[in-house]
Amino acid sequence: MPVYRDEGVVLRTMPLGEADRIVTLFTRRNGRVRAVAKGIRRTSSRFGARLEPAMYVDLQLHQGRSSLDTVTQAVLLAPYGAVLAGDYGRHTAAAVMLETSERLTSEEREPALRLFLLLVGGLRTLASGEHPSGLVLDAFLLRALAVSGYGMALDDCVHCGEPGPHPSVSVAAGGIVCPRCRPRGAASASLAAVGLLADLLHGDWAGAEATDARTRRESAGLVAAYLQWHLERGLRALPHLERA
Amino acid sequence: MYEGVVQDLIDELGMLPGIGPKSAQRIAFHILAADPADVRRLAKTLIEVKEKVQFCRICFNVAQAELCRICSDPRRDTTVICVVEESKDVVAVERTREFRGRYHVLGGAINPIGGVGPDDLHIRELIARLADGSVTELILATDPNTEGEVTASYLARQIAPMGLTVSRLASGLPMGGDLEWADEVTLGRAFEGRRTVSP
Ligand SMILES: [Zn+2]
Ligand SMILES: [Zn+2]
Numbered sequence: 282m283p284v285y286r287d288e289g290v291v292l293r294t295m296p297l298g299e300a301d302r303i304v305t306l307f308t309r310r311n312g313r314v315r316a317v318a319k320g321i322r323r324t325s326s327r328f329g330a331r332l333e334p335a336m337y338v339d340l341q342l343h344q345g346r347s348s349l350d351t352v353t354q355a356v357l358l359a360p361y362g363a364v365l366a367g368d369y370g371r372h373t374a375a376a377v378m379l380e381t382s383e384r385l386t387s388e389e390r391e392p393a394l395r396l397f398l399l400l401v402g403g404l405r406t407l408a409s410g411e412h413p414s415g416l417v418l419d420a421f422l423l424r425a426l427a428v429s430g431y432g433m434a435l436d437d438c439v440h441c442g443e444p445g446p447h448p449s450v451s452v453a454a455g456g457i458v459c460p461r462c463r464p465r466g467a468a469s470a471s472l473a474a475v476g477l478l479a480d481l482l483h484g485d486w487a488g489a490e491a492t493d494a495r496t497r498r499e500s501a502g503l504v505a506a507y508l509q510w511h512l513e514r515g516l517r518a519l520p521h522l523e524r525a
Numbered sequence: 526m527y528e529g530v531v532q533d534l535i536d537e538l539g540m541l542p543g544i545g546p547k548s549a550q551r552i553a554f555h556i557l558a559a560d561p562a563d564v565r566r567l568a569k570t571l572i573e574v575k576e577k578v579q580f581c582r583i584c585f586n587v588a589q590a591e592l593c594r595i596c597s598d599p600r601r602d603t604t605v606i607c608v609v610e611e612s613k614d615v616v617a618v619e620r621t622r623e624f625r626g627r628y629h630v631l632g633g634a635i636n637p638i639g640g641v642g643p644d645d646l647h648i649r650e651l652i653a654r655l656a657d658g659s660v661t662e663l664i665l666a667t668d669p670n671t672e673g674e675v676t677a678s679y680l681a682r683q684i685a686p687m688g689l690t691v692s693r694l695a696s697g698l699p700m701g702g703d704l705e706w707a708d709e710v711t712l713g714r715a716f717e718g719r720r721t722v723s724p
Contacts (some may be wrong), residue, residue: 293638298543322703324669324711333671334638366674369635369682376637518637 284320287311288339288358290400291332292379296322304352305383306340309397311322313386316342316350324520331355335375336406348389355460361404370522371407374418378403384512385429395428415497415524416489419504420481427482431455431511435479438462446475450503452510468506474499498524531557583654585630585647587612587650595627602626608651608680610634610673614704618666621713626662629654634672635679643679651680655687664691664719668704669694681722690718 289308293346297303300322321328331338332355339355365372382400386393403421407414431490434456437444443459451458451467457475458467473496480488481500492500501524509515526532531553539549556564580586581593583689588594595601595615605626609615632647654660665680667673681691694715707715 296543324703324707330670335671363674366671369679371676372675372678372682373637379637468640517640521635521637521640521642 312391364408623713623716634676
């Protein structure tokens, strides 16, 4: 397939030569793909702002002999990146989503449809501003990890299945643990924070938004610890995340 | 792989931005074939640029002295500051002859995925420059792409409580490009048509 069509979200760009960029895309059918956008840094470029990070586009790509494809056409589906660039806090949340998506798609050209749909949905929700950005991010991270095989057990004890909620989380074991199974190194957590994580994972926004700032901070810390445990290297965008 | 010093040269050149292994090899063999006097001049300039050029104490533009040419020029308007990402953008704006104020060079743009946050740029120094109230207008001339927009919106938010006019280059600059590629006429028009931003 020398020329193919797909839709995708721009994860990241980097300059190439004088006026080109390498664009890392997360596509619906072809997974993560890297492609060259020729002449894109010139102000006369026909691509305009469509291939900036977090833009959702319909693409035509040319598959080359190397691992790099070439973008031949890009039609805008939704300008999430442009909307989020005007709000620093939400932009940093989107950056964490994009970097997480890149890290969870470890192999190029391996489709990951559920993760792709989560990313598009997450960016859309973030751009709409209908829910607090910190909660949108944490919901995305919990679900992204879950569809990638690292789901956090939040309802029952991860070891024995004793119905919860339990006020202890073991990042290494993969979720909440009951008092009997609680391993060394498990973190104490408030029941409210564990409840919030479950609401975010299951999409109960009414429950999630009824929480206070302290509970949100605590659950965000647990999500960050869980995320870092499953990604070998730390995320570069995470230290820059600004929570409202 | 080539022997010893030839490979060293290829490796060194390959670390420069925008130069891949093939270009590095091409430049290395160009240098090998070049006139010794030309190569000596290039080497001398490389050393001189590191020894003689510094960054302006006020605006972080490249300078041959403690202050750059613009900050030490008494005819420049000290009430307006144009904020740019790099020194090359100062050159681009100067070419338009539209701007008579001073500059502030941030040293890049905010890019969380690239690991660049506000603290990695000369933003604190910019806020300090604004503290005495003598500057009344700030023009945000960061690149018309996502990184530049994010940087501009961050700055607009930080500066809002200080009560000065903050504007952003607008008309004619298409989004997605780099400022250095804008021609003088387009960039000049963007300066004239700058719009006030409110965060
Ligand atoms: Zn148990
Ligand atoms: Zn200066």
